[in-house]
Amino acid sequence: MCVNRIRGLLKKEDEHYDNAVKDVSFRMYDALDEWEMDLRDIYLSNDILGTGRFSKVWSGFVSQKGKERQQAAIKIIKEFSTRASLCNINREIEMMKKLGTHPNIITLIGHCSHNDALYVVMELAKGGDLLKILRSLRNESPYVSPLVSMYTASIEDKMLQVAVDVAQGMQYLASIKVILVNLTAKNVLISDNFVAKISDFGHLRAQGNRRSRSRKGTVLVRWMALESLLNHIYSEQSDVWSFGVFLWEIATLGALPYNGYQWQQVLEIVNGGFRLQQPTHCSDNIYQIMIKCWEENPEQRPVFEELVQLLTNVKNAEPKSYIMKLDPTDYDSYADVETEYHTYEEVEADFMSDSD
Numbered sequence: 001m002c003v004n005r006i007r008g009l010l011k012k013e014d015e016h017y018d019n020a021v022k023d024v025s026f027r028m029y030d031a032l033d034e035w036e037m038d039l040r041d042i043y044l045s046n047d048i049l050g051t052g053r054f055s056k057v058w059s060g061f062v063s064q065k066g067k068e069r070q071q072a073a074i075k076i077i078k079e080f081s082t083r084a085s086l087c088n089i090n091r092e093i094e095m096m097k098k099l100g101t102h103p104n105i106i107t108l109i110g111h112c113s114h115n116d117a118l119y120v121v122m123e124l125a126k127g128g129d130l131l132k133i134l135r136s137l138r139n140e141s142p143y144v145s146p147l148v149s150m151y152t153a154s155i156e157d158k159m160l161q162v163a164v165d166v167a168q169g170m171q172y173l174a175s176i177k178v179i180l181v182n183l184t185a186k187n188v189l190i191s192d193n194f195v196a197k198i199s200d201f202g203h204l205r206a207q208g209n210r211r212s213r214s215r216k217g218t219v220l221v222r223w224m225a226l227e228s229l230l231n232h233i234y235s236e237q238s239d240v241w242s243f244g245v246f247l248w249e250i251a252t253l254g255a256l257p258y259n260g261y262q263w264q265q266v267l268e269i270v271n272g273g274f275r276l277q278q279p280t281h282c283s284d285n286i287y288q289i290m291i292k293c294w295e296e297n298p299e300q301r302p303v304f305e306e307l308v309q310l311l312t313n314v315k316n317a318e319p320k321s322y323i324m325k326l327d328p329t330d331y332d333s334y335a336d337v338e339t340e341y342h343t344y345e346e347v348e349a350d351f352m353s354d355s356d
């Protein structure tokens with residue numbers, strides 16, 4: 001993506017985004033790189049898959065000359081008003097190009113800009129995000145994913161497999177020396193055969209990079225490792241901390257970590273040694289894995305390779321262990337769900353994570 005082209009997008013507002021959505025029949029520029037797509041090859045359905053801070057995501061398909069027609073998720077960027085949000089999207093596209101393919105990572109198909117909209121075309125994960133699925137399993141939720149209904153009989157096993165899938169995706173990212181930074185249940189998507197795939201690469205960074213500038217930003221304080229919050233240190237080991245919080249989200253059917261605490265208090269209590277408590281229906285051995293992920297000393301945390309092994313062993317062992325267990329008579333035992341779906345928090349100065 002050429003910087004000059006996106007620079008023009010910086011001041012634009014939502015109305016352009018809406019127009020661009022209606023206009024899908026216009027040919028744009030000649031291809032700049034192998035990823036750049038022709039807008040006429042992108043087809044949107046009426047289905048909105050999800051809404052993010054900067055985007056809406058539609059289901060659809062791409063039909064390119066000489067290639068097979070392919071189902072896709074099309075992310076259209078709506079928020080052009082801040083430089084930070086645009087940097088984030090630009091970074092996401094550039095990072096996705098470098099990621100290669102892995103069964104547990106959402107793959108980039110291509111991208112395209114037209115008028116004032118930016119389109120990111122990705123592999124489609126029909127089941128949507130895991131947080132929505134987890135919360136749908138609570139009985140008071142009006143939404144139950146059809147995909148989950150198909151698997152309800154063994155949903156406990158499926159969720160353990162989801163944990164293994166995500167650990168494998170993270171092991172792959174660690175092997176190519178990238179750090180995800182924002183691993184949460186909302187950024188894990190589920191395919192139609194219930195394979196978990198990591199998405200949302202806007203915060204990705206290369207191993208070893210430290211933040212050099214301070215400015216205000218939004219980060220996932222509740223998922224971030226202590227050393228990232230205190231000293232801006234990011235590594236595979238800080239992603240391992242987030243992975244522990246991700247396991248806790250599965251175990252609580254999508255509760256907000258440290259619910260009831262402001263982000264400043266979260267930092268204070270975690271720094272003081274407090275850790276998320278063992279969820280009611282989660283087996284001891286799985287909670288022990290979470291606790292290891294939250295060791296204060298990053299060196300004492302497991303690496304993703306070990307986590308894949310540990311979780312696979314737990315999954316195959318008898319008697320069965322549970323990361324979560326549906327108990328229709330006891331939904332009260334799941335922690336309260338914060339109604340706010342988004343979990344990013346405005347954080348002053350030093351905790352900004354999306355610039356190197």
Ligand SMILES: Nc1ncnc2c1ncn2[C@@H]1O[C@H](COP(=O)(O)OP(=O)(O)OP(=O)(O)O)[C@@H](O)[C@H]1O
Pocket residue numbers: 049050051052053054055056057073075106122123124125126128129186187189199200202342
């Ligand atoms: N490839 C995909 N397949 C299916 N659904 C998707 C896909 N990508 C995104 N979504 C849906 O759209 C939502 C928003 O996408 P995404 O997280 O990438 O946007 P965002 O602008 O980065 O948002 P945020 O910063 O709030 O996470 C996801 O939570 C998910 O529900």
Ligand SMILES: [Mg+2]
Pocket residue numbers: 052186187200
């Ligand atoms: Mg997201």
